[in-house]
Amino acid sequence: MNQQGTVAADGPHRSKIPVTLIGGFLGAGKTTLLNHILSGEHGIRAAVLVNDFGAINIDAKLIVGVEGDTVNLANGCVCCTIRDDLIGACLGLLQRPERPEHLFVEMSGVSDPVPVLNTFLETQLALVFAVNSILLVVDAEQLPRLKGDMAHLARSQLGAADIVVLNKVDLVSPDELNHVKNLVQMVTPGSRIIEVVQGQLPLELVFVGGSDAPPPERREDARKREATAHDEAHSHDHVFGTWNWTSDRALSLPKLRSTLEQLPETVYRCKGVVQIEELPRYRYVLQMVGRRYHLEESGFWGTAMPRSEIVLIGGRAGIDPDKLHSAFDACIGIGDESQSPVLRLTRLLAADMPGD
Numbered sequence: 001m002n003q004q005g006t007v008a009a010d011g012p013h014r015s016k017i018p019v020t021l022i023g024g025f026l027g028a029g030k031t032t033l034l035n036h037i038l039s040g041e042h043g044i045r046a047a048v049l050v051n052d053f054g055a056i057n058i059d060a061k062l063i064v065g066v067e068g069d070t071v072n073l074a075n076g077c078v079c080c081t082i083r084d085d086l087i088g089a090c091l092g093l094l095q096r097p098e099r100p101e102h103l104f105v106e107m108s109g110v111s112d113p114v115p116v117l118n119t120f121l122e123t124q125l126a127l128v129f130a131v132n133s134i135l136l137v138v139d140a141e142q143l144p145r146l147k148g149d150m151a152h153l154a155r156s157q158l159g160a161a162d163i164v165v166l167n168k169v170d171l172v173s174p175d176e177l178n179h180v181k182n183l184v185q186m187v188t189p190g191s192r193i194i195e196v197v198q199g200q201l202p203l204e205l206v207f208v209g210g211s212d213a214p215p216p217e218r219r220e221d222a223r224k225r226e227a228t229a230h231d232e233a234h235s236h237d238h239v240f241g242t243w244n245w246t247s248d249r250a251l252s253l254p255k256l257r258s259t260l261e262q263l264p265e266t267v268y269r270c271k272g273v274v275q276i277e278e279l280p281r282y283r284y285v286l287q288m289v290g291r292r293y294h295l296e297e298s299g300f301w302g303t304a305m306p307r308s309e310i311v312l313i314g315g316r317a318g319i320d321p322d323k324l325h326s327a328f329d330a331c332i333g334i335g336d337e338s339q340s341p342v343l344r345l346t347r348l349l350a351a352d353m354p355g356d
């Protein structure tokens, strides 16, 4: 990059940096797939741009193995409101002492991949970067259950896929699997579908097969969709809403469960990092997709100040900030063992576990 912040062509001998775009609806398993790729034995210096629709980029906290090489693009969508941020972040990567050998862009769950692709094709980024594949992750369990605007967006995202990564096949029966495969084929006829669990896509599809440029007519089709996609991109900001909540106080596990189970149906995605009062030394990652949720232990807080951060995404109509505030404030634990024998017991048991 030159001093004016524009990109100079890298010369005839320097090949373009391959880019993999990872898209797919909310909670489909994009971060899981990305972590699988990054932790594989490929020896490639990867840079990662992670876009989260919410104001707090939880995904960026969950990406493994590329410390310092992950750039957060939060609070908007790379396909519309923060498209310029995407360009700025890509140009920023070129100023690093070591040029990345591969760039991964994890789009938000409400992004349309087409405008993102076109940003790489039609701006100065095209001089240095080459999109070599668009991986579209599908939640095999949830896709057929989506309704209304959510179903519309999830299906329209599929149109841009080079490879459809049909994830979470562990959660569906053989009949349901056939049904979702038929659905994908109907939306994007002839697409390549790879069935996986936990995003375990063979790495050669990313680094070897993926380096072949996709057929030009596919990219041309994508360009033609730009006008429509642009309109949709702007409308999805009105369709989807996001809300976030933070607290320095530990949460009660039963109260948190109760709040999650009572969230309105239109809240489709919830994720966060939380401190639980029953096990205060452990950091937990909270994940909810549709009605399915779980908490996963993710190491100790150690010297970090424990802090719960939760992001919700769903239909705008279901995001009522006052009600949500009350619901999550009600999760804050009592913090006083003398008031709760259960709390005292669980803390005693936890104290016997290996320390941080």
Ligand SMILES: Nc1nc2c(ncn2[C@@H]2O[C@H](COP(=O)(O)OP(=O)(O)OP(=O)(O)O)[C@@H](O)[C@H]2O)c(=O)[nH]1
Binding pocket: 024, 025, 026, 027, 028, 029, 030, 031, 032, 033, 059, 108, 109, 167, 168, 169, 170, 171, 196, 197, 198, 199, 269, 271, 287, 288, 289
């Ligand atoms: N059972 C099952 N769960 C999975 C699988 N893949 C991912 N998950 C879980 O699905 C949830 C969402 O996964 P993520 O990888 O965070 O999904 P995402 O697409 O990055 O989510 P957003 O960025 O919010 O759109 C997490 O709880 C994952 O552990 C799978 O193959 N099977």
